[in-house]
Amino acid sequence: MANQPVREDRPRWGLWLADSGDGNGYTLAYRVHHAAQDGSAMVHTLQQLLPPGSATAPVRADPAGEWSLEPPHTTHRLLAEASVPLEVMRTAARRADATVHDVYLAALAAALRYWLPPDRCQRPVRVRVPFSTLLPADRPDLGNRVGNMLVALPVDEPDAWRQLKLLGSQNRAWKASGARERTRRILDRLQETLVIEQMSADEPDDVLGCASSFRFRVPMAVAGDRVTAVTALPAHFGGHLFSSALCTYGNWASTTFTARTNQPRVRELPALWERAVRYLSGDTNRTASRQSFPAPSP
Structure with a gap:
């Protein structure tokens, strides 16, 4: 489904219902x-769309209409995921005076350090991290008001706790720089066609991937059935090796990785990310070595 192009003559959004097959x-x-x-x-x-008090399914505006068929299967992208209790990430954040978002990026840096070839870990690698420029007066359900900051993941730093400290400092400095406000002023002048072109453009060669995050603050339900988990499938932009997304909902945090199928080793990253999060939350030694995480496959 995610691999299908969005047709210009159809709505830019859609919903699909998939049976789990096991009842x-x-x-x-x-x-x-x-x-x-x-x-x-x-x-x-x-x-x-999915408030927790919803007891019945929404009525179709066009009852005579037909449900669309299942999208054709494609094999352009792969998807891999890992989940941890949200409290595990909060514990790591409290220990380092950091945020859950800082922990997400630090675990990504630690995972990449043990996943990338050694010669790629001699200096930091950059990833694109989207941020919202939404203002209180804005309509919250329509439009793209997102900018991108380039974050240097310190894969050259062997200490996972030091990685977390470095990223926390980097993110605090960015927040104080006024970049969010400057980006919003630029976005207000852009037409939608230019936004689409920018999102389709290739990134510089030294940008390894994209790292997004989404936070669901309230419980949800579908026709009275409680939503038990939310998984984000991040957009995969041109020129990136992978895209990742942290999604927090209820008591859980999940991180997904997507990449083109010609990069199958990306499937190893979720387990490495989870190992790093649990290390940051529970190991009092605070000295990371290459033996602290699984070695990458040859």
Whole structure:
């Protein structure tokens, strides 16, 4: 589904219902063109569509209409995921006077250090980290008001705790720089077609990937059935080796990685990321060595 192009003559969003096949649940998939909604708008829309007090399924506006067929299967992208209790990430954040977002990026840096070839870990690697420029007066469910900061992941630092400290300092300095406000002023002058072109453009060669994050603040339900888990499938931009997304919902945090199928080793990253998060939250030694994480496959 995610690999299908968004047709210009159809709505830029869609919903798909998939049966789990075992009778124990089902999946509701929501897809939207990134130029029509950014991550904040997507989260807001889902929380409005799926309120916890909803006891019945919504009535179709066109009862005579037909459900669309299942999208054709494609094999352009792979998806891999790891989940940890949200409290595990909060514990790591409290110990380092950091944020959950800092822990997400630090665990990504630690995972990449043990995943990348040694010669790629001689200096930091850059990833694109989207951020919202939404203002209180903005309509929260429509439009793309997202900018991108380039974060230097310190894969050259062998100490996972030091990686977390470095990223926390980097993120605090960025927040104090006024970059969010400057980006918003630029976005206010851009037309939608230019936003689409920018999102389709290749990144510089030294940008390894994209690292997004989404936070769902309220419980959700579908026709009275409680939503038990939320997984984000991040957009995979041209020129990136991978894209990742942290999604927090209820008591759980999940991180997904997507990449083109010609990069199968990306499937190793979720387990490495989870190992790093648990290390940061529970190891009092605070001295990371290459033996602290699984060695990458040859």
